[in-house]
Amino acid sequence: MSIETTVTRAWQRKAAWLWLLLPISWLYGLIITLRRQAYRWGVFASYRAPIPVMVIGNISVGGSGKTPLIIELVSHLQAVHRIKVGVISRGYGGDNSQMPALVDASSTPSVVGDEPCLIVNMTGVPMAVSPNRQQAITTLLAAHPDLQLIIADDGLQHYALQRDIEWIVVDTARGFGNKQLLPTGFLREPLSRLKGATVVYHSKQQTSPAAEHASKQKQPNQRLLMYMQADSMQPLWAPSLANTQKPNAAKADIQTSEQQDHPAAPKTGSQVHAVSGIGYPQRFFETLTDLGFEVIAHPYPDHYDFTLAELLQYRQHPIVVTTKDAVKIKALLSKAMANNALDDDYQALVSRLWVLPVTAVLSDDCYHLLTEQLQRLDIDIKSHQALK
Structure with missing residues (x-):
C-alpha cells in the first residue's frame, strides 16, 4: 500500500x-x-x-x-x-516538456492531461495547458484573441x-x-x-x-x-469513436455498431465492477449504488494511468468507469488498435466497458x-x- x-x-x-x-x-x-x-x-x-x-x-x-x-x-x-470563453489548466498528468499547449479534440491525456481532454471533448471550448498559468493564457489568447x-x-x-x-x-x-x-x-x-x-x-x-x-x-x-445528475450509461467504445479513431478497419477487428450490436447496458440490481481513478471515488460508488447496482468497488489514485491488462482482470461482470477515466482508457484502446494489439480477450473486455456520465x-x-x-x-x- x-x-x-x-x-x-x-x-x-x-x-x-x-x-x-x-x-x-x-x-x-x-x-x-x-x-x-x-x-x-x-x-x-x-x-x-x-x-x-x-x-x-x-x-x-x-x-x-x-x-x-x-x-x-x-x-x-x-x-x-x-x-x-476559454479555459486554462495546469495539465496535471500531461507532459510538461510539451507545454504550453493548446488542447483540441485530437489531444491525448499523456500530453495535456485527462481533465483538459474531457473538458474540450464535452464543450469544444478553446483551452490551453501549462504549469505556468501566464504562459497558458498567453498561448490561449494568441490563438483566440476574441475571448x-x-x-x-x-x-x-x-x-x-x-x-x-x-x-x-x-x-x-x-x-x-x-x-x-x-x-x-x-x-x-x-x-x-x-x-x-x-x-x-x-x-x-x-x-x-x-x-x-x-x-x-x-x-x-x-x-x-450543486448536485450531480447521472445520465444513461453508455458503452465506453462508442461507434463514433471507433469510426473516427480506427486507422485501418482491416487491422483492427473491433466491429462498429453497423456490424454488431453492443451488449445491453447493465441492468439495475446486477453486479458491476466500479473502477475509478478520481479524487473522491466514494461518491461514484455511491451513485451506482443509489441507481440500484451491486457495486464491486476498485478505487485507484487520482489521475491513475490504467493499463488494459489491469482492466482485463475484472471479469464476469460489466466494468463501469467515470467519464474522466474513460478518456484515458479510450486512448489506450486507440493505441492498441493502431498496433493491431487487441486479441480476443481484449475485444471481450471492450464489450464489458461502460461509462456513467454525470451532469x-x-x-x-x-x-x-x-x-x-x-x-x-x-x-x-x-x-x-x-x-x-
Whole structure:
C-alpha cells in the first residue's frame, strides 16, 4: 500500500495518529499564509491577464466536482450568454516538456492531461495547458484573441495569477474532515479562505423542489447548491469513436455498431465492477449504488494511468468507469488498435466497458450570481437570452 493511500484512508477514518503530524501542519499553515501575503504586498510578482479571469478550485485535497462544474459553466456561458470563453489548466498528468499547449479534440491525456481532454471533448471550448498559468493564457489568447473570459481550472492556490472571480467547490459528503491543514487533515488552506469567495456546495440530489427548499432552510448559508445528475450509461467504445479513431478497419477487428450490436447496458440490481481513478471515488460508488447496482468497488489514485491488462482482470461482470477515466482508457484502446494489439480477450473486455456520465446541475441562485458577477466586470452579456 502506498503512502498516499495510507494517508488518504487515515483522513477518511479521522485516525488518531494523524494528530502527531500537527506541528508539520502548523509550519505548512505559516508558509502558505506568508506566501499569500507576499503576493498581496507585491513581494512576489503576479500576472494580470488582459481579460477577466474566473478561478474554479477547492481548499481540500481530492475531488469535489470541480470538472463537471466547469463543463456546465462553459456550456451555460456559450449557449445562454453567447460569451466567448476559454479555459486554462495546469495539465496535471500531461507532459510538461510539451507545454504550453493548446488542447483540441485530437489531444491525448499523456500530453495535456485527462481533465483538459474531457473538458474540450464535452464543450469544444478553446483551452490551453501549462504549469505556468501566464504562459497558458498567453498561448490561449494568441490563438483566440476574441475571448471575453478565461476560466482557470484548479488555480485557487496559484496566487501568481490575479483573478476577478473565485468559485470554491465544497463537497458536503466529505465536509472538511478534522478541519486541519495538510498533512494532519486534507485541507490545502484554512476554512477562513472561504471568506470573500463564492462557495458552491456539492450535495446529493434533492428528490423534489420541496426537499431542496427544506435543505436551504436548514442550511441558509448554503445558498449556492450543486448536485450531480447521472445520465444513461453508455458503452465506453462508442461507434463514433471507433469510426473516427480506427486507422485501418482491416487491422483492427473491433466491429462498429453497423456490424454488431453492443451488449445491453447493465441492468439495475446486477453486479458491476466500479473502477475509478478520481479524487473522491466514494461518491461514484455511491451513485451506482443509489441507481440500484451491486457495486464491486476498485478505487485507484487520482489521475491513475490504467493499463488494459489491469482492466482485463475484472471479469464476469460489466466494468463501469467515470467519464474522466474513460478518456484515458479510450486512448489506450486507440493505441492498441493502431498496433493491431487487441486479441480476443481484449475485444471481450471492450464489450464489458461502460461509462456513467454525470451532469452538474446548479441551483438558480448560482446562475443569477454568475450573471451579476459578469455584469460587474462589464462583460457583454446577451440579455435577451433567458437564464436556465
